[in-house]
Amino acid sequence: MLNKKAGKLVCVGTGMRMAGQLTPLAKSYIESFDVVIAAVPNMFTRKWLQGVAKEYVCLLDHYDDTKVDGKTRRDTYRRMADTILHEVRQGKKVCAAFYGHPGIFACISHMAIADARQEGFEAHMEPGISALDSLVADLGIDPGTFGMQSMEATQFMIYQRQIDPTALLVLWQIGIAGDLTLKRFETEPAHLQIIVNKLMKTYSPDHEVILYEAATHPLEQTRADKIRLCELPQAALKQITTLVIPAANKMQIDQEIVDQLRALSDSRVAWPLLVQVLLK
Numbered sequence: 001m002l003n004k005k006a007g008k009l010v011c012v013g014t015g016m017r018m019a020g021q022l023t024p025l026a027k028s029y030i031e032s033f034d035v036v037i038a039a040v041p042n043m044f045t046r047k048w049l050q051g052v053a054k055e056y057v058c059l060l061d062h063y064d065d066t067k068v069d070g071k072t073r074r075d076t077y078r079r080m081a082d083t084i085l086h087e088v089r090q091g092k093k094v095c096a097a098f099y100g101h102p103g104i105f106a107c108i109s110h111m112a113i114a115d116a117r118q119e120g121f122e123a124h125m126e127p128g129i130s131a132l133d134s135l136v137a138d139l140g141i142d143p144g145t146f147g148m149q150s151m152e153a154t155q156f157m158i159y160q161r162q163i164d165p166t167a168l169l170v171l172w173q174i175g176i177a178g179d180l181t182l183k184r185f186e187t188e189p190a191h192l193q194i195i196v197n198k199l200m201k202t203y204s205p206d207h208e209v210i211l212y213e214a215a216t217h218p219l220e221q222t223r224a225d226k227i228r229l230c231e232l233p234q235a236a237l238k239q240i241t242t243l244v245i246p247a248a249n250k251m252q253i254d255q256e257i258v259d260q261l262r263a264l265s266d267s268r269v270a271w272p273l274l275v276q277v278l279l280k
């Protein structure tokens with residue numbers, strides 16, 4: 001049997017909405033582990049965590065690193081993972097909590113788990129309710145109907161990507177689209193115009209897109225604003241906005257593949273018949 005070191009790490013998600021979206025398993029880790037380390041922006045969730053955790057460490061101040069010359073969000077995320085690991089190395093049972101799902105667009109937990117395992121500590125992730133889960137429920141979109149593509153807005157901008165207009169496209173972090181400095185927390189119409197121009201190679205300027213913001217507490221309204229793609233540069237966006245682009249075209253049958261599959265099922269029907277004839 002492997003001899004694991006004393007420290008332990010579990011990364012949990014708190015869901016999108018304050019209270020109610022935390023799984024019982026995540027809650028039990030938060031309440032029972034030696035220390036809870038969190039990067040949770042919602043003040044009420046933070047207060048609740050502080051109240052129930054045996055010890056609480058807040059990672060949010062690490063974002064200030066981006067104000068230092070030469071440092072970017074990458075340095076912030078690295079330092080957050082290092083802070084988590086520091087506690088694990090003390091031999092503590094550490095619960096790292098992130099809003100939404102701890103592993104969706106949340107590289108810190110992936111880094112911390114990989115580092116902890118590399119150093120011989122037990123580490124794992126518990127799933128949480130993500131913005132995508134909320135989107136499916138709030139907008140009534142089933143990603144299985146036409147298929148779904150999901151990517152980060154700036155990544156879509158700066159890499160050559162093949163978009164399938166017959167499937168749903170979800171662009172995360174549209175509110176900081178085009179930020180190459182990895183320091184900013186907003187975008188500008190000029191940057192959004194560039195992403196719109198790129199999207200217009202696939203979609204018409206009039207294609208209806210949705211600006212989605214899940215409510216994060218009971219007094220907040222979910223935003224699901226439908227606008228034309230060409231209106232995006234003038235739209236008010238937040239850090240939490242997700243851009244949802246419904247399919248524009250109908251799926252086309254791939255007749256060659258359908259014929260190959262039909263031939264397979266035809267031959268399966270034919271084989272038992274052939275066996276029966278031979279055995280007569």
Ligand SMILES: C[S@@+](CC[C@H](N)C(=O)[O-])C[C@H]1O[C@@H](n2cnc3c(N)ncnc32)[C@H](O)[C@@H]1O
Pocket residue numbers: 016098099100101102103104105106129130131132171172173174175212213214215216239240241242243
């Ligand atoms: C760093 S990612 C974190 C995602 C989070 N871990 C999750 O599981 O949803 C931040 C992005 O998630 C999406 N997001 C976060 N909060 C949201 C909300 N309340 N409504 C819609 N999308 C949200 C936005 O695209 C935002 O730019």
